Amino acid sequence: MxxxxxxxxxxxxxxxxxxxxxxxxxxxxxxxxxxxxxxxxxxxxxxxxxxxxxxxxxxxxxxxxxxxxxxxxxxxxxxxxxxxxxxxxxxxxxxxxxxxxxxxxxxxxxxxxxxxxxxxxxxxxxxxxxxxxxxxxxxxxxxxxxxxxxxxxxxxxxxxxxxxxxxxxxxxxxxxxxxxxxxxxxxxxxxxxxxxxxxxxxxxxxxxxxxxxxxxxxxxxxxEFGRKRLTVELTGPLDALPASLEPFELALSPDGTRLVYSYDTRAERSGIARLLAAIASAGLSVRDLVTEQSSLEEVFLGLVEEQA
Amino acid sequence: MNWLAIRAIYSVEMARFFRTIWQSLASPVLSTVLYFVVFGAAIGGRIQSVEGIAYGAFIVPGLIMLTVLQQSVSNASFGIYFPKFIGTIYEILSAPASFLEIVAGYVGAAATKAVLIALVILVTSFFFVGVHIAHPFWMVAFLILTAVSFSLLGFLIGIWAKNFEQLQIIPLMVITPLVFLGGAFYSASMLPPFWAGVARLNPVLYLISGFRWSFFDLADVPVGVSLFAVALFLLAGLFAVWAIFRTGWRLRG
Structure with missing residues (x-):
């Protein structure tokens, strides 16, 4: 055009x-x-x-x-x-x-x-x-x-x-x-x-x-600037993250029932498959999976704050 | 030339005038009738004539000039100030129209209103005094030139004003005194020599003198000087408006 x-x-x-x-x-x-x-x-x-x-x-x-x-x-x-x-x-x-x-x-x-x-x-x-x-x-x-x-x-x-x-x-x-x-x-x-x-x-x-x-x-x-989040709902609460999951930089919810994994949409590999395999290896059972994409608002705020 | 823009602005301004036609006409006509009663009948009864003209008739050109000046200034200043006040000026400034076209629309409408009111007052005066117009063409010419010149002044005031108080202050504090001191109700020759000299510094004297000449063939200053003064005023106004639009003073950021 x-x-x-x-x-x-x-x-x-x-x-x-x-x-x-x-x-x-x-x-x-x-x-x-x-x-x-x-x-x-x-x-x-x-x-x-x-x-x-x-x-x-x-x-x-x-x-x-x-x-x-x-x-x-x-x-x-x-x-x-x-x-x-x-x-x-x-x-x-x-x-x-x-x-x-x-x-x-x-x-x-x-x-x-x-x-x-x-x-x-x-x-x-x-x-x-x-x-x-x-x-x-x-x-x-x-x-x-x-x-x-x-x-x-x-x-x-x-x-x-x-x-x-x-x-x-x-x-x-x-x-x-x-x-x-x-x-x-x-x-x-x-x-x-x-x-x-x-x-x-x-x-x-x-x-x-x-x-x-x-x-x-x-x-x-x-x-380019957005990130995606994968929330893994567990069947039972965790007191702490197993050591085998530490490389994934997961966030554990306060009640210990959800693991939140953030990944870059531009990356060649999301790492989701490896994460799920590691969760299974750690003996944790999964109730549900939810993915979310960051909103434009988050992208915008990130950009403005980054420039500031 | 964007003639359609000129017509659009002119039509909207005239439509506003006709929406309130009775207020627009009643107020100046009533004022004029009062002037005739007070100056023409009450005071004029004791002044037989001025330079051979019955006093009641002598003041007619001055009264018309007084109204033309006030109406030209107030109509044009309000015309451009109102869009500034309510914010619709953005549309005028973003239109594909030059300063001349915008001015032609607003000033043309303001001058038209003033001339219409002047003609109504002239007709009203026929009911009170016998008025003979010696030079009808020049009477109309002076009327239009003065209306346009003072509408330009009003346009400038409307751009300058930041509030309604400022919009009123120039007509009240400057225009009316200049008209009263410019020989609206007397001849400058009636003044003592010193004040007659001072009066010649008043630009309105030249307008009233020229206009009175067109009625009675007598003037305080030569008619050519009056014409030159009106033309000078017109050019000065146009130059000032051009400079404002060029710099964007009080219009563009």
Whole structure:
């Protein structure tokens, strides 16, 4: 897939001297969902804001669809839709008019059929004549997405799209994002909810202290940095680990009935077969086996702590 | 040129005006009627004429100018400050629109509102005094140029303001005094020589003088100077807005 966004050596130092971004390089492929993870103040929103034209970069270059965001800002911005973190919406305007406004602002002629499609896709068609202030929080968030889609952008930025929304609405938002991706829209989202990135993203980028620590395919990231755990449930409790099992660096549960074995998913051999053989040789009988993979959250925390 | 962006901003701003059309018109019309009653009838009854013009008629251009300046500044400053306040400014700043297009939308709408209100006041004045317009073309030209220039000033105030108090302070503390001291209700020639000299430092004097000339063919300063002053004000405003968008001052991080 060709890159729709190319970021080269992008840096941002605010007037107060705070370095928000430092030499960020990133390519985002057309049609993918990229999740940007990072702690508060890591630089996620600054990165998005620079690409969208809300913040002026200190150094570096960004191209969207091959257009430089400074010298060809019209062409670059026309390709972008932005859903901000805060619910910022004109309270006294009607839903349908806010979409028409967004479309006009981005230089697209009025197209009621497209506006209707967007509103229907976001389950807002019935509310088209309602004033924005009359909508629930979840609906306002959907209006923000609808506004961002009103001018048919190729790239959609979602800055913390599900911050502060309930579980059912979050799942609803995820569904919307999947449908957008299916329609060919490139999506870049920042999130605090790692489960969200795990659920939806094709690739994960981790930003910390203004630096892009890594960008990996989600599955590869999980394999590369993730660890698996095998929990062996015994039929009877142990007081201490037998000496023959010490090389496996097992953890014994406090009640002595479970042995926990951690192994690297990248290793050529997991060592499970040898472990089970050693357990049998030690005269222990097994009731059950459970395997677990570390979550993206654990991977993320591990990465950030490792870098710190 | 992104004409559709200009139209989108202009339409939304005008829609807000028409949503509250009665408040928008009632307040300035009521104020003007009160001015006519107080200055035109009560005080004006004791001043027969100024430079051959009945006092009630003499104050009409000044009253219209007073309203145009106040409305231009308040409409334009609120127009850009409100999106800043509620956060929707992100959409304006991320749109494929130049500073000129954004300004044209907001300032165009603010100036249109001010001109509409001015015309309503002009019509209202016909009910109180006989007003003859000597140069209708120049009257409209001065009206539009002044409305646009002060809408630009209002736009700058809206960008500068960090709260509603700041939004109000310039119109209250600067614009209104300048209009009152700029000859809205008198001719600068009526002032003692020293104060007449001081009055010439007031830019609003040139606007009111030019506008009054378009009504009565008499002015405190030559009409060419008035036109030059309005044009200068307009260019200064445009330059300031251009510089703000170029640097992102109080708009972009």
């Amino acid at each position: 060709p890159s729709i966004i190319e970021i080269r050596d992008l840096s941002k130092v605010y007037a107060g001297g705070t370095t928000a971004l430092s030499e960020v390089n990133l390519d985002i492929a057309e049609g993918e969902i990229l999740a940007l993870l990072g702690p508060n103040g890591a630089g996620k929103t600054t990165l998005i804001s620079i690409i969208c034209g809300l913040v002026t970069p200190s150094a570096g270059q960004v191209r969207v669809g091959g257009h430089d965001i400074v010298s060809s800002y019209r062409a670059a911005r026309a390709l972008i839709g932005l859903v901000p973190q805060e619910i910022s919406i004109e309270p006294f305007e009607r839903v349908i008019n806010t979409l028409r406004f967004s479309r006009g602002l981005f230089g697209k002629p009025r197209d009621d059929a497209h506006v209707e499609r967007v509103l229907r896709a976001l389950s807002l068609w019935d509310k088209r004549d309602s004033m924005n202030k009359e909508l629930s929080g979840g609906m306002k968030r959907r209006v923000l997405i609808a506004k961002a889609l009103a001018h048919e952008p190729k790239v959609l930025f979602l800055d913390e799209p599900t911050a502060g929304v309930d579980v059912s609405l979050r799942r609803e938002m995820w569904q919307v994002v999947r449908e957008l991706r299916a329609a060919g829209t490139t999506i870049i989202l920042t999130t605090h909810y790692i489960a969200e990135a795990e659920e939806m993203a094709d690739r994960i980028g981790v930003i910390d202290a203004g630096r892009l620590k890594l960008v990996r395919d989600k599955t590869a990231l999980m394999q």
